[in-house]
Amino acid sequence: MSAIRIAIAGRSGRMARALREALQSDADFEPVGHICAGDDPLPIIAQADALLDFTTPAASVALSTLTAQARIVHVLGTTGFKPEDESKIRAAARHAVIVKSGNMSLAVALLAALVERVAAALPDFDLSIVEMHHRAKRDAPSGTALLLGKASGRAEIGYASLRGGTVVGEHQALFFGPKERIVLSHSAEDRSIFAHGALAAAKWGQGKKPGLYAMADVLGL
Numbered sequence: 255m256s257a258i259r260i261a262i263a264g265r266s267g268r269m270a271r272a273l274r275e276a277l278q279s280d281a282d283f284e285p286v287g288h289i290c291a292g293d294d295p296l297p298i299i300a301q302a303d304a305l306l307d308f309t310t311p312a313a314s315v316a317l318s319t320l321t322a323q324a325r326i327v328h329v330l331g332t333t334g335f336k337p338e339d340e341s342k343i344r345a346a347a348r349h350a351v352i353v354k355s356g357n358m359s360l361a362v363a364l365l366a367a368l369v370e371r372v373a374a375a376l377p378d379f380d381l382s383i384v385e386m387h388h389r390a391k392r393d394a395p396s397g398t399a400l401l402l403g404k405a406s407g408r409a410e411i412g413y414a415s416l417r418g419g420t421v422v423g424e425h426q427a428l429f430f431g432p433k434e435r436i437v438l439s440h441s442a443e444d445r446s447i448f449a450h451g452a453l454a455a456a457k458w459g460q461g462k463k464p465g466l467y468a469m470a471d472v473l474g475l
Contacts (some may be wrong), residue, residue, distance in 0.1 A: 261302035269308035276449035304456035318346035327459035333397030347466035356397025358451035363469035373406035382412035
């Protein structure tokens with residue numbers, strides 16, 4: 255089997271660097287270049303089997319149109335989308351495989367599945383989600399916190415967001431019952447976990463039918 259050709263959106267960001275390092279250590283993939291702001295993305299997209307995208311909502315929406323035209327896999331780890339952005343991404347997914355998640359960690363996908371099960375089993379327990387990130391994180395609640403909240407199927411959720419230092423990512427889903435509580439948590443210690451999850455998604459998406467998928471699909475959950 256030939257190597258999967260990978261394009262990366264962005265060059266200087268934290269995730270772009272993590273993705274570059276992950277590609278260097280995996281012979282299943284071949285990097286074909288970076289798509290940077292102001293560049294024409296079409297020549298690089300034309301060479302790629304998949305695009306790894308952890309950029310901004312505006313850039314990701316524009317790129318989703320191009321990946322749909324090229325019929326390549328779009329691994330989308332960007333967060334902070336508005337409802338109108340989500341609509342455009344769903345439209346693009348009619349023509350391309352888009353794997354979209356607020357967190358590309360495989361362990362977080364499993365955590366979301368556990369949150370779903372606990373929420374269904376204990377409907378009378380209150381749910382709060384606490385998340386912590388580095389001081390430069392813009393969106394709050396984080397994409398991961400919203401992912402966990404969506405997995406619960408609940409409308410009433412308490413969110414708490416903390417920002418400071420160089421924290422990569424900490425998330426807790428706390429279920430409060432009478433005289434007891436359940437705490438499900440995940441701690442990200444290095445951004446490489448998101449990079450390796452994104453590569454797993456790019457590999458999984460090869461040959462799949464167009465559609466909007468999540469990391470739960472990649473894990474078969």
